[in-house]
Amino acid sequence: MSVPAVLEASLFNVNERSDAVSATEICLGAIDQIPTGQGQAFSVGGETVAVFRQRNGKIFAVQNECPHRGGPLSEGLLGNGTVICPFHAWKVDVTTGECLTDPCRIRTYRVREVDGQLMLGLP
Amino acid sequence: MQGPRQKLVVIGNGMAGARTIEEILERDRDRFEIVVFGDEPYGNYNRILLSNVLNGSHDAKAVFLNPLSWYAENDITLHAGVRVCAIDREARTVTGANGIVEPYDLLILATGSAPFVPPIPGTDKGGVFVFRTLDDCSRIADWAGGCHRAVVLGGGLLGLEAARGLMTHGAEVTVLEAAPHLMPQQLDAEAGAMLAKTMEGMGVQVVTDARTTEVLGNGHVEGVQLADGSTLDCELIVISCGIRANSELAHSCGLAVERGILVDDRMRTSDASIYAVGECAQHRGVVYGLVAPLYEQARVLADLLTHTNLNAEYTGSKSATKLKVMGVELASMGVTQPRDEHDEVISFAEPKRGIYKRLIIREGVLVGGILLGDTAKAQPLMHSFDRALPLPEERASLLFDMGTASSQMPMLEMPDDTQICNCNGVSKETIRKCVSSGKRNLKAVMEKTRAGTGCGSCKLLVRELVEWACEGQMDEDPSIHYYVPGVPLAKPELVEQILARGLKSVSSVFAAFAGGKDDPGSKPGLASLLKSLWHDQYEDERDSRFINDRVHANIQKDATFSVVPRMYGGITTPAELRRIADVADKYNVPMVKVTGGQRLDLLGVKKEDLPDMWRDLGMPSGHAYAKAFRTCKTCVGTEFCRYGVGDSTTLGIRIERRFQGIEFPHKVKTAVSGCPRNCAEATVKDIGVVAVEGGWEIYVGGAAGSRVRAADLLARVGTHDEAILLVGRFMQYYREHGKYLERAAGMIERLGIDHIRNVVVDDTQGIAARLDAAIQAAVDSYVDPWEEANEPVHPAQFRGQTIIPLDPIASAPGIPNEPNRRAPLVAAR
Numbered sequence: 001m002s003v004p005a006v007l008e009a010s011l012f013n014v015n016e017r018s019d020a021v022s023a024t025e026i027c028l029g030a031i032d033q034i035p036t037g038q039g040q041a042f043s044v045g046g047e048t049v050a051v052f053r054q055r056n057g058k059i060f061a062v063q064n065e066c067p068h069r070g071g072p073l074s075e076g077l078l079g080n081g082t083v084i085c086p087f088h089a090w091k092v093d094v095t096t097g098e099c100l101t102d103p104c105r106i107r108t109y110r111v112r113e114v115d116g117q118l119m120l121g122l123p
Numbered sequence: 124m125q126g127p128r129q130k131l132v133v134i135g136n137g138m139a140g141a142r143t144i145e146e147i148l149e150r151d152r153d154r155f156e157i158v159v160f161g162d163e164p165y166g167n168y169n170r171i172l173l174s175n176v177l178n179g180s181h182d183a184k185a186v187f188l189n190p191l192s193w194y195a196e197n198d199i200t201l202h203a204g205v206r207v208c209a210i211d212r213e214a215r216t217v218t219g220a221n222g223i224v225e226p227y228d229l230l231i232l233a234t235g236s237a238p239f240v241p242p243i244p245g246t247d248k249g250g251v252f253v254f255r256t257l258d259d260c261s262r263i264a265d266w267a268g269g270c271h272r273a274v275v276l277g278g279g280l281l282g283l284e285a286a287r288g289l290m291t292h293g294a295e296v297t298v299l300e301a302a303p304h305l306m307p308q309q310l311d312a313e314a315g316a317m318l319a320k321t322m323e324g325m326g327v328q329v330v331t332d333a334r335t336t337e338v339l340g341n342g343h344v345e346g347v348q349l350a351d352g353s354t355l356d357c358e359l360i361v362i363s364c365g366i367r368a369n370s371e372l373a374h375s376c377g378l379a380v381e382r383g384i385l386v387d388d389r390m391r392t393s394d395a396s397i398y399a400v401g402e403c404a405q406h407r408g409v410v411y412g413l414v415a416p417l418y419e420q421a422r423v424l425a426d427l428l429t430h431t432n433l434n435a436e437y438t439g440s441k442s443a444t445k446l447k448v449m450g451v452e453l454a455s456m457g458v459t460q461p462r463d464e465h466d467e468v469i470s471f472a473e474p475k476r477g478i479y480k481r482l483i484i485r486e487g488v489l490v491g492g493i494l495l496g497d498t499a500k501a502q503p504l505m506h507s508f509d510r511a512l513p514l515p516e517e518r519a520s521l522l523f524d525m526g527t528a529s530s531q532m533p534m535l536e537m538p539d540d541t542q543i544c545n546c547n548g549v550s551k552e553t554i555r556k557c558v559s560s561g562k563r564n565l566k567a568v569m570e571k572t573r574a575g576t577g578c579g580s581c582k583l584l585v586r587e588l589v590e591w592a593c594e595g596q597m598d599e600d601p602s603i604h605y606y607v608p609g610v611p612l613a614k615p616e617l618v619e620q621i622l623a624r625g626l627k628s629v630s631s632v633f634a635a636f637a638g639g640k641d642d643p644g645s646k647p648g649l650a651s652l653l654k655s656l657w658h659d660q661y662e663d664e665r666d667s668r669f670i671n672d673r674v675h676a677n678i679q680k681d682a683t684f685s686v687v688p689r690m691y692g693g694i695t696t697p698a699e700l701r702r703i704a705d706v707a708d709k710y711n712v713p714m715v716k717v718t719g720g721q722r723l724d725l726l727g728v729k730k731e732d733l734p735d736m737w738r739d740l741g742m743p744s745g746h747a748y749a750k751a752f753r754t755c756k757t758c759v760g761t762e763f764c765r766y767g768v769g770d771s772t773t774l775g776i777r778i779e780r781r782f783q784g785i786e787f788p789h790k791v792k793t794a795v796s797g798c799p800r801n802c803a804e805a806t807v808k809d810i811g812v813v814a815v816e817g818g819w820e821i822y823v824g825g826a827a828g829s830r831v832r833a834a835d836l837l838a839r840v841g842t843h844d845e846a847i848l849l850v851g852r853f854m855q856y857y858r859e860h861g862k863y864l865e866r867a868a869g870m871i872e873r874l875g876i877d878h879i880r881n882v883v884v885d886d887t888q889g890i891a892a893r894l895d896a897a898i899q900a901a902v903d904s905y906v907d908p909w910e911e912a913n914e915p916v917h918p919a920q921f922r923g924q925t926i927i928p929l930d931p932i933a934s935a936p937g938i939p940n941e942p943n944r945r946a947p948l949v950a951a952r
Contacts, residue, residue: 024295026927026929028925028927029925029927033918033919033925034919035665035666035917035919035920036664036666037641037664037665037666037667038665038666040919040922040925041923041924041925042924042925042926042927043924043925043926043927044927044929045927045929046945047945047947048924048947054179054641055630055641055666056179056182056639056641057179058178058179058180058291059179059291060179060291063947063948064924064947065947065949067947067948067949067950068949068950069680070947070949071682072682075670075678075682076643076670077643077644077646077647077666077667077669078643078666079640079641079642079643079646080180080181080640080641080642080643081175081178081179081180081181082180082643083643084643084644086669086670086671086678087678087680089644093180093450094180095175095178095179095180095287095290095291096287096290096325096449096450097325097450098450099950102950102951103951104948104949104950104951105324105450105948106947106948107945107947107948108290108325108326109326110290110293110294110295110326111291111293112268112292112293112294113268113293119293120927121293121295121326123326
């Protein structure tokens, strides 16, 4: 069965700029739902994402599970681009996903603010 | 030194220029009157950290090496934001764009380089940036807000740093590199491909063999056109296609210039009074772009100008470098390709972990090497490369530790000239001499020599060397006295400053003493201190609290919580027990347990249920999670016990009611026993009270956890009121003198029970009244944290996970509604 031209165009130009939310981005709601300097966990399509809102206004998003024993990174102490897991104090660099306590890397996500709303990039 | 000072003018306030001045000052503070022109309006900052400023993990303030105040303190005149427009070599003057004229005896050109913008049509459109200065960072960050897609032109080191900086701005980042692979100067094709794969895993796209022919768009960027005819949409472009030395000024005043300003081995230009250093200089045909060679040049120049070593020579720098790119460790030296079939190539790859090691050996000597992802062997390899040493027959031992005790050369045998820190060019000898000059701890050596302060990958080795050089007898590192690691002050000074400056929030302390750098590990300690100093005037930023203190419950191994309501003196009532049982049923609590603190614990509670549970319990928090007063255990005294000599239950309840929730440097557990049989185990408590004939004995500093310590007798008193007064006064003393996270036992062992008894009981320092008033103030300002059930401080305070349904309308047709579920990434062990 051949794919109609219009569908084919959509399939291969998913990232075309448009004002509608594309399949690669999803709205998480208002940025203010995250207290300043803290994180919040979002369950999106089977993955749990920790979104952080640093005091200096920057936002980051990584997988919520600490690579050590799966602790909730969204509940960790945050600052200077680093989060400290509340379970056993493992440290993760939230800008690159690099774990600072043991050599490994966790998943990072694109996240940005648009008119006060958080937009999370999905693969 | 005698005689008038010579006038030294430095054109350029970047890393090379500023380091040269620092080296000069270190050797001879009085020799020169120094004037600096810098065309950026700031003090000198670490340009290498710009990608951290761009991605938001560092505040701009945190990257300054020499802020404006440093110049004033060192008597250096800085014309910040003033570009030099002319040099008159006859008259020996320098003229700034604002008309200032400075005469000179000696002139140093440190004008650095400017980003090379390739001659592609359209680079003048809005949204096209270079990436070199702090201002560039803010311009890029401002523009990035509205962008879906960003393109970085150039996949060299700087381009990848720019990509890393852009990652956090919500745009999709694509790196375009004209060569067949990334970082063509440092990597080969395989390593480049591996790095590209790692980057794609982080969400950054990489396209190689991509030559950009045009920037498209109407007024502002809308895309780029490549040589193969394809286009890429984007709204932001960062150009990092290399740098060109800023040599126009030198050229216009007649100095010899090729790709850079020509200098000899003494860093001197074609004019005997003018020197050049850094990225603007060309030495033996090479113009350098990494920081380590620039610092070497600065040292040689300083040696010469201050007459410290008139034979000093700069003979060029080795190309061996060790750095981090996109968070990945990389060491690279020499050639990246074998010249012919006579070159020996040793390689190893572990693609799944992003590890790649390749060595090129020519006539038995290392001429090239790449280590990607695992640089454990970088130091000995770079040493072999630098010295062209003969190599072991078993080549595998170059790449791996083959069962030997240590991968590092034994300290003693390591030659003095071994380069330990490559970023700052520090040898073993320099470190050894630094230690013998009196810097006998790691921190001081790092500060003095700057070893380990660049990319940081040699820090372990530096520490081993310092320990070896100190023969195990290291001096105290001043930072062990810091109250918290992120703020360089010991507790007394910190308290003084906080009170003097009226700093009432954790963020204000970071702003005042750490350039705004908010080290997360330091937050709870600062919060504890500030609260104890300001009470209800404390500006409670909740992000400074550990999770347990944000939700007033103890987090468990499955992210549920444990709830322990207060049970004064370990005594309850049937009604209270029924309420607890009803709550346990209502919320399906998996476990109800009796604690060692003589109360009940509800375990396995969901975060969202906490406020409702507290309301239903109608009991205040037992603070089982806090660095605060925990419990006052009791054994039954004269109320019921036939041996009782004192009313321990009444006293215990009074103590717990009075001091509940008071915060301390660490948890405080107390107990009151009704007779010397001490069934409440008061003598292994932080504070314990034991009834004796005619009165009460007060004990302090006991412990019964991972260590056991018998408490010391503080005093003997007659009445309940006297006991409460002294217990409170000791508590206040502990609040003021205990180190953060130090238990009372630790403080007593540190200061001595005799001293404490003198101050607290005998009032030898006359502070008893003040201590009593202070603990009363703390008692008066106590608020039950569980009242936040009725008034949360933030709507999300007790929120668990927020579920975001995937909206079917938003997906493009034909795309499945749910992306493939991926398991979270975990550590190897």
